[in-house]
Amino acid sequence: MQDKNSVGIVQSKIFKSEAALLLDCGRKLENYELVYETYGTLNQKKDNAILVCHALSGNHHLAGYYTKKDKHPGWWDNLIGPGKSLDTNKFFVIGVNNLGGSHGSTGPKSINPKTNKNWGSKFPILSVADWVNSQKELITHLGIKKLKAVLGGSLGGMQALQWSIQFPDALDHTIVIAAAANLTAQNIAFNEVARQSILTDPDFNQGDFYEKKLVPKRGLRLARMLGHITYLSNDVMKTKFGRKTKTKGYRYNFEPEFEVESYLNYQADKFVNEFDANTYIRMTKALDYFDPAKNNIKNLSRIFKKVRSQFLVISFTSDWRFSPDRSKEIVKALLDNNIKVSYAEIDAASGHDAFLMSNDHYHAILKNYFLKMLNKK
Amino acid sequence: MKRNNKRSDFEIISNWVGDRSKVLDLGCGDGALLNYLAERKNITGFGIEKDKDNWLLSLKNNIDVIQMDLEAGLSGFEDGSFDVVILSKTIQSMHNIEALMKEMLRVGREVIVTFPNFGYWRDRLQILMGQMPISDELPYQWFDTPNVHLCTVKDFDQFCFEHKIKVLDRLVVTKNRSVHFCPNFFGALALYQLVKK
Secondary structure, eight states, rough: OOOOSOOOOOOOOEEEEEEEEETTTTTTOOOOOEEEEEEEEOTTTTOOEEEEEEEEEEOEEEEEETTTTTTTTTTTTTTEEETSSSSSTOOOOEEEEEEEOOOSSSTTTEEEEETTTOOGGGGGGOOHHHHHHHHHHHHOOOOOOOOEEEETTHHHHHHHHHHHSGGGEEEEEEEESOSSOOHHHHHHHHHHHHHHHHHHHHGGGGOOOTEEEEEHHHHHHHHHHHHHHHHOHHHHHHTTTOOOSSSSSSSSSSSBHHHHHHHHHHHHHHHHHHHHHHHHHHHHHHHHHTTTTTOOOOHHHHHHGGGSSEEEEETTTTTSOHHEOOOEHHHHHHHHTTOEEEEEEEEESGGGGGGSSSOOHHHHHHHHHHHHHHHOO | OOOOOOOOHHHHHHHHSOOOOEEEEEOOTSHHHHHHHHHOOEEEEEEEEOOOHHHHHHTTOEEEEEEEOGGGOOSOOOTEEEEEEEEOOGGGOSOOOHHHHHHHHHHHHEEEEEEBTTOOHHHHHHHHTSOOOSSSSOOOTTTTTTOOOOHHHHHHHHHHHHTEEEEEEEEETTTTTTTSSHHHHHHEEEEEEEEOO
């Protein structure tokens, strides 16, 4: 059943770029495609567009349904829609699947026109800056010179941050949620475990598994399970699962019996059917490499000198993967440069995942910030 | 950290703030003071507010507002990065006042502090009658008050002297009127303009 504030049935579109994209790794990507969705209407002045960047496992499908029978709407449907906090009656909202993704944009699963085979292991590792460059191409293609805002959580927040640095005059507002200016060693460590679980899965075959009709399910499952543990807080896991079991008494075997096990297995199974292993390991690399301040957080103030947009920075108290302290570093560097910034630290129990949840205060903040964009330049 | 609706102190504070100053308001409430200063003095203002509802009010009032707890200090701010740092009717609810004053004087070139004068005769009278004072400036019951460090004008003068804080200007007012005779007895609200010695 769809709610009356849903954007309803939506369709993806494809942007074919004719320009070659010069990547941070030194390689070039030619004739790439980006799959995207838009909601709401671009006004005549073309100044009401908001780009939403997705996180590690996200995609371009932000809101609405593809068919009437769809059970699940887009991943940020609780935020985006007519009359919702990000009001599609007022804004033109754009979601794009990042290059290298597994939901339709050119990625490792795509056919490399030069070899007529799947890219597989040959697909380059893209950076956050590369993504931003490709997104800029799409925005230009849509006839938009300046975005009202770029918005994202987690890896999406890093892209928003990168936009403000890379194209300072192409956006009015930057909204960085549950993100950081770079990853901590602990975060990189989690990513490495996830990568190793995929890389060492025999079905991964060094990344060239498509033609052999293999799927490195075991590796991808482990990576996703690990991820899920870190996206939640200890407290929320206690409340959600505790030590509850599915059956009475222990069975003394290795079948999942604690509810937390079932949850992780369910999430893992769901994930392998919709996500590509090559994409996953590349996305985690983009996360690890992201570091506009070049390994010296003090440089951030210097980097922000060229920033022209206003900022909203949001963190969540129980998020230990991207803790409030990491957001405060961004806020400090912005303040050093006299950049207009508001910062909220939201009391939420659900850990890193909180940025995807519907929390009244969180959404009220976003709603009012969006309204402010319309009222004030 | 509620802002008193009567904006008796805004005008005086405004007189101490230079045109186009960069101002940090600690415990900014709904942002009314910063908006007042933006109108009168064309300032660039930032607010700090811990309470989430007040924070949202500030955002709605177009204030750039940082959510943080003042008790943790002002570590996110560089030395001398603000022309003026204001602590308006908030000091009485702070726990570590010495540390906060030091932080304010580090971050701001000038500091403005305002507080309800606990030496005001009406407060003294209520205590003499055997009860904790309740007034316009101190509207709370003893059991629900956020105020933990109430002080008098005389106390604060002494605090500044002992902590080597220079008082550039001091005004004590009652109902918007400046009190010159026995201010620690007849004045309800004290306002200080301070710098490091």
